[in-house]
Amino acid sequence: MRFQLTDDQVALRDGVRGLLARRFDGAALRDAVEAPGLDRGLWRELGAAGFFSLRVPEADGGVGLGLPEAVLVFEEAGRVLLPGPLVATHLAAGVVEGAADGEVVVAGVDSGGLVEWLDAADVVRGDASGAVPLTSVDPLTPLHRVPGAGARAVDPVAVLLTAAEQLGTATRACELAVQHARTREQFGQPIGAFQAVKHLCAGMLVRAETARAAVYAAAVTADPVDIAAARLLADEAAERGARDCLQVHGGMGFTWECEVQLLLKRAWVRARRGGGGAESEESLAADLLA
């Protein structure tokens, strides 16, 4: 058993991390908040890098990799809060012409009736007629709601890739909290020397690392029950992680300028995908009697 990243997987992760650091750093994230909208140039670059065609077979012009690799890539996207309908476009690669290379932006109506980036998309999968715009809580994710939708089956791959994004956000939240706790001084010492702060940070790491094991394992097995478990753990790690990160940042965490608010808001949006986690809880419960 070798349940660890292979050298190729580490190289892929590092490559994506490098690309995103160059093309979507902290300054770009703040700029995006001030001038929302989908960056088509970036989208094409992602396409050229194989972000969308990652799992399309090589014979069909794709990269020919599998779910574990896709999970690593989406984790990196989640870490930097990369905006756009990433999951919908990735799932459309090989199905919708132009999605694989990033020329065409694809949005999707999810099983909970939520649509992200509807107005920016070239193609919408699912029936979005009657979609009502929401004033999105996340400044980087425009949202619509389709009344009456919600009966469609959930695509487990979409759930897993969302969990991977949540994992990236949870990891980022932990890193930001630790950075702040090391440098911010009160009462003559870094606040990270206080156990009350230390324990918040430790809790964030424990949740993130437990979620990581669940998400990576689900990517290997592709089993729907494993994916449901990964989703619950990753949602928890991201939502609670972002909250605790905000708490560690104190008053600064409550400001618009602070990046932490964006982590929490995105984690909230992702946690509502597919109608929320209740269905995952139910399938995990049913599995106990199987």
Added chain:
Amino acid sequence: MDLAYTPEEEEFRARLREWLAKALPTLPPKPSPQDWPGRRAYDLGWQRMLYDAGYAHVHWDASPTTRLIFLEETETAGAPYVGAGFVGLLHAGPTVAAEGTAEQRERWLPPILRGEEVWCQGFSEPDAGSDLAALRTRARRDGDDYVVTGSKIWTSHAEVADWCELLVRTDPAAPKHRGITWLAMPMSAPGVEVRPLRTLAGSTEFAEVFLDEVRVPVANRVGEENDGWRVTMVTLSFERGTAFVGEVVACRRVLRSVAAEARDNGWWDDPSVRRRLGRLNAEFRALWRLTQWNVSEAEASGGVPGVGGSVFKLRYSHARQELYDVAAEVLGVESLDLERGWVLERLSSLSYTIAAGTSQIQRNIVAERVLGLPKGR
């Protein structure tokens, strides 16, 4: 990333499974928890069976993955765990193996492996719990002996142990970590008094051990004088990667039984109970994957356990308590009846966030050693 086992690992699993199917029916009936001599005989008898079948070394020199398979299969088959062999097999034995002289290894290791001698652990003291290095049990040199006086607490299996791996203070003037020595003390030595300690679960799993001028030969010292802290730390993290493998397997089985109970008594129709059970399923599945992750990591790093152990223990100890809390909800009024299954287990689960490093100490470890946060006062 791969969750598949190698052909060799699968072969090990198949042979073990086959042997367990034949061996387990020959086990004598399980003794009652109060019957200490009976428990000793039962646990040692099982170890002897493992020895005869070639599995005695599995805790020591098998690869982490092989150990994982061994613990998974034995628990699944309903085989006993190490029981009274715990300290010998998982703490004292590995310490002697790593730090003892050839003579010491020859004297102490074979009887542990053959299931002939029981060890207990004399580490904690009434005033040295989380702060173990503050221990005060004093050993002074007198010729070829150390003369030991003090007291130890939380000593499991002390009533039936032949040996105690004992931490004593040999240099009170040195900084606290540098004046400690590791001794193997015969429990039959004059001056050793064992008093059982009753836990909140009503059982006497632990004892206090009082030491009054107990003479321990210098030849029983493992490592150098005053080097006992390092000697102990070499193996304290020894079993971290696989320490709870059997327990996670067992918890997943209990969770299924709790769900079945809920289905039978109607609680299943309550969505809040059902979803709580679903969440616990996610939790224990994730803990199993985390175990596999940590074991693979230990395998890749040549058997050295990483810090994953603290992360795992923090999450697992909480999950175990939540499991028995949910079981109590499903049991309703019956959860107040000590005769009912899961009620004693619920009480026992309370020790998990305390024993072997409280959750608070574990969080300090994670924050300081993994996240690099500064030590504070």
